[in-house]
């Protein structure tokens with residue numbers, strides 16, 4: 001049955017904002033492309049680990065914003081502000097707990113996601129750079145862990161940082177300078193805390209967000225790999241389709257040049 | 261001209277793109293469905309941990325997941341518990357393996373940097389197109405070895421015993437007896453401060469403590485003839501006496517306490533028997 005004129009009119013009115021936006025930004029088209037782009041038919045549950053890592057990072061970003069509203073980066077009040085968040089602020093304990101345990105989960109998920117891309121050989125051509133970005137993300141994630149650990153300003157926090165900074169100082173060449181910069185004085189004190197706070201909530205997360213952006217761009221551009229064991233893997237060799245020649249079966253036999 | 265391997269790689273990726281276009285399924289609603297479920301699981305687990313943490317712990321009293329916070333940081337004294345977050349345990353334990361001063365830098369910087377570089381450049385030296393893990397034997401074995409050693413180091417780091425100030429304090433009378441300074445009250449007091457201030461997390465004294473960062477055994481420090489003044493200056497700023505020292509400054513203990521510790525150190529000439 002043909003649509004009535006009235007129905008068509010309502011539909012047009014409803015879609016108007018989308019058309020309006022599309023005409024001016026093209027974003028609707030991009031979103032459609034993003035949602036309806038094809039992925040290999042045999043993607044595996046292990047391939048949700050990247051999205052899970054992203055979720056864990058977003059949890060950190062959101063809970064971190066709320067913690068920053070109540071936390072005071074100064075040795076005289078940091079500890080008390082943490083107590084206040086844990087005991088007084090409405091749901092403060094939940095936000096702080098999620099941030100603390102989310103950090104561990106984020107790191108675990110990053111490692112698992114890395115293990116999955118390793119298992120799939122997904123770091124090989126053309127995805128080499130996405131692996132490199134991934135390793136940088138891993139380092140940045142651990143740096144978040146290190147800088148965040150000092151902030152509660154309790155005994156463990158303080159002394160772990162003393163040792164951490166000393167370890168930094170043993171590095172040849174730049175080591176002592178980095179340690180001196182981090183510490184910002186003869187001893188770990190107000191300057192150290194302010195520096196760690198700024199690194200923890202501005203510098204490193206900014207870097208992580210930029211790198212996640214690049215990481216996602218490459219995932220969209222290159223596509224995700226099929227599990228290598230899949231019979232219907234995208235990009236699988238097709239011996240029958242190719243004329244029998246020296247190329248056939250090349251991917252099956254171990255290369256004589258290298259094994260790794 | 262592109263090498264044979266390069267051509268093969270390109271052909272493979274071209275086939276991949278064609279296959280995905282032809283046989284693939286749209287991200288929405290298929291893949292995004294799994295991603296969403298997994299993300300929800302992550303959020304639920306995080307909330308669950310936060311709830312267990314809060315409801316089994318009380319302030320500095322540990323629950324199933326540890327205390328909500330430790331005692332406030334006190335640069336001055338007592339329980340020096342240099343415990344990093346768990347994902348640094350492997351580094352933390354690596355440090356304990358490299359006890360000799362010349363090798364400390366290997367554990368702190370050398371090995372971690374080397375491993376990081378190897379990890380980052382993996383796609384540039386592992387260049388065969390093969391993806392199936394069982395047909396990448398070297399990569400497979402290397403990965404298993406890395407996972408096992410990281411696991412062992414993390415576990416060892418987690419179970420390593422820290423000597424807490426309160427525990428070592430009980431050793432002081434024995435020390436005074438063995439080293440023969442029981443008659444010197446200032447030295448005995450200094451020994452107490454020494455036991456409480458976390459010195460034993462890096463130094464060994466008559467078999468107590470743990471050797472870390474290449475710190476020397478102090479059982480016979482007094483025999484070196486450094487003098488009290490030298491000791492106090494070293495404690496205030498170790499690198500002023502030993503350039504590049506990894507020992508932290510203990511200036512915050514205060515002049516008076518430092519003199520007591522120095523007296524104790526100078527009285528420690530090694531076991532008398």
Ligand code: HEM
Nearest residue numbers: 047050051053054114117122131134135137138223224225
């Ligand atoms: C903040 C941390 C990270 C986030 C949010 C993230 C996110 C993602 C997502 C959503 C994907 C799509 C496929 C999938 O979900 O498996 C992906 C793919 C990939 N990631 Fe990550 N990732 C992170 C860290 C890492 C790390 C630490 C590595 C390895 C060192 C890495 C290497 C890769 C590679 C090689 C791919 C391509 C996989 C393929 O094509 O099959 N990523 N990442």
